[in-house]
Amino acid sequence: MEDSDHHPHKPVLLEETVSQLITELNGTYLDCTIGFAGHSSEILKKLDKNGKLIGIDYDPYALEYSKERLSKSNRNFELFLSNYTDIKEIASSESKQIDGILFDLGISSYQVDSGYKGLSYKTDAPLDMQLGLDQNNNLKDLLHNSTESEIADIIYEYGEERGSRRIAKSIFNYIKRDKMETNQDLVKSIEDIVPERYLNKTLSRVFQSFRIKVNNELENIVQSIIDAIHLLKPKGRLAVISFHSLEDRLVKNIFKDFARGGDSIIESMGYDFPQECKKIVKILTKKPISPNWEEIKKNKRSRSAKLRVIEKL
Numbered sequence: 251m252e253d254s255d256h257h258p259h260k261p262v263l264l265e266e267t268v269s270q271l272i273t274e275l276n277g278t279y280l281d282c283t284i285g286f287a288g289h290s291s292e293i294l295k296k297l298d299k300n301g302k303l304i305g306i307d308y309d310p311y312a313l314e315y316s317k318e319r320l321s322k323s324n325r326n327f328e329l330f331l332s333n334y335t336d337i338k339e340i341a342s343s344e345s346k347q348i349d350g351i352l353f354d355l356g357i358s359s360y361q362v363d364s365g366y367k368g369l370s371y372k373t374d375a376p377l378d379m380q381l382g383l384d385q386n387n388n389l390k391d392l393l394h395n396s397t398e399s400e401i402a403d404i405i406y407e408y409g410e411e412r413g414s415r416r417i418a419k420s421i422f423n424y425i426k427r428d429k430m431e432t433n434q435d436l437v438k439s440i441e442d443i444v445p446e447r448y449l450n451k452t453l454s455r456v457f458q459s460f461r462i463k464v465n466n467e468l469e470n471i472v473q474s475i476i477d478a479i480h481l482l483k484p485k486g487r488l489a490v491i492s493f494h495s496l497e498d499r500l501v502k503n504i505f506k507d508f509a510r511g512g513d514s515i516i517e518s519m520g521y522d523f524p525q526e527c528k529k530i531v532k533i534l535t536k537k538p539i540s541p542n543w544e545e546i547k548k549n550k551r552s553r554s555a556k557l558r559v560i561e562k563l
Contacts, residue, residue, distance in 0.1 A: 258315070261288025262552040263491060266539050267352065268292045270559045271489045276300035277349030280341060280481075282334035282474065283307065287316035289352060294325045303327040304341070306334055308382055333382050334474045337481065347483035355471065356493040356555070357381070357461075369461060371453040374434040379464045389464050393430055398422040408468075408496065409459030416443055417456060433457075458494065468500060472521045475504050479531060482562040487534070489559045498538065498556050505560050509533045531560040 261267075267289055271279065275298045281290045284305030294303050303320070305327065307313045313331055320327050330340050334353065341348055357369060368375035368389065377390035393401065402418035405411045417440055424430045424439040437453060444452045462468060478488050492498040503515040511529035538556035546553045 257286050257288065257319075259286045259288060260549045260552070261285075261292075261354070262356070262545070262549065262555040263539060263541055263557045264289060264292060267354075267489050267491065267557055268296060270534065270539075270557070271350040271352055271487055272296050273485060273487060274301075274349045277486075278302045278304065278344055278346060279350045279352070280304045280337065280348050280478075281306070281352045281354075282337055282478070283352075283354045284316050284329065285309075285312050285354065287319045289354060290316065290327075291319055291323065293350075293352075294320055294323045294327060297325055299325065301326065304344070305329045306332050306337065306340060308333050333470075335470050337474055338477045341481045348481050348486055349483060350487045350489070351478045351482060353471075353475065353478070353488075353490045355491060355497050356551075368433045369457070371433060371437050371457050374432050377431065377433055377436065379461050381461070381465050387464055387466075389433075389460050390431070392460070392464055393421065393436075394425060404463045405456055405459045407459070408462040409455035410495070411452065411455040411459065413444065413452065417452070462496070468496065469521065471497060471500055472504065472516060475501065476523075476525075479504075479508055479560070479562070484562050486562045487559060488531075488562075489557060491555055491557050493554050493556075498558075501558050502538075505531065505533050505558060509560070530563050532563060534559040534561055 272293065275296065279293050281293065281303065284290050284307045290303055290305055305316060310331060313329055317329055332340060367380060368378045377388060377393065379389045380387060398418050401421055402414045405417055406414035411417065420439045420443045421430065421436065424435060429435055440453060440456060441449060475490065482488060490501045492501055503519065507514045507516055507527050508531045509529065511527055514523045514527045517523040535558045538558050541552040541555055
């Protein structure tokens with residue numbers, strides 16, 4: 251495995267993911283969240299000259315970086331500036347079905363640390379958080395057009411934050427006083443009411459909740475994973491790395507739905523499930539794969555990662 255310390259983002263569960271994903275060395279593989287090509291560069295190394303990698307990312311800088319990095323491999327790849335919600339259209343340009351699909355649902359450490367789109371509570375930036383290519387739903391508009399109880403519901407549902415009512419009240423007071431313009435205003439509104447020893451954890455949860463809401467992340471994950479399952483050829487594999495319990499629960503239940511058929515758990519959770527749920531996959535990870543102690547020591551951000559893998563029947 252290559253030393254990835256000099257790249258902007260450390261891929262998590264790298265060996266575990268690549269070894270689970272690749273079954274055909276001359277196959278076609280789709281990395282739906284290519285980022286800085288941490289996983290993809292290893293996938294390409296394993297493929298032979300007839301294999302192909304397709305990569306998708308919404309961040310032009312990351313995609314350009316990946317292009318340069320993967321070009322050194324002398325292997326066949328194609329990159330798309332797009333969102334993984336478009337995988338059906340992107341994959342349909344292939345003449346054959348896909349052998350393996352990867353989703354790494356975490357946002358990259360580079361994006362957080364650089365203050366990209368106002369994702370970090372440690373740097374000042376406009377209230378944005380839009381990660382897709384459709385720029386029509388930023389955080390400032392969301393906050394200014396929501397009631398106090400709507401803000402509380404977002405924080406509770408998507409951040410699993412028990413202090414959501416108190417936090418929403420403080421945020422709403424800032425909005426009423428025209429003091430909610432940047433993400434540092436958002437930080438101050440939370441600092442006002444949360445004791446310092448709990449502050450970082452609370453900020454992480456609140457920022458996560460708004461990012462998920464602004465980008466419609468959970469609905470997009472459900473639809474894209476269902477699309478991915480249908481794109482796989484028989485014996486093809488789908489690997490999904492998630493970073494918090496909301497995502498992991500969704501992935502686990504979608505996999506269960508397609509492993510047993512019948513009534514959909516996902517539908518009962520309130521998500522659209524447009525087609526009949528048939529038994530078309532086998533679950534390869536009865537329990538999710540987590541990073542070992544060595545990896546967590548080298549990369550603290552990997553500690554919450556969970557990898558789940560299925561195989562198409």
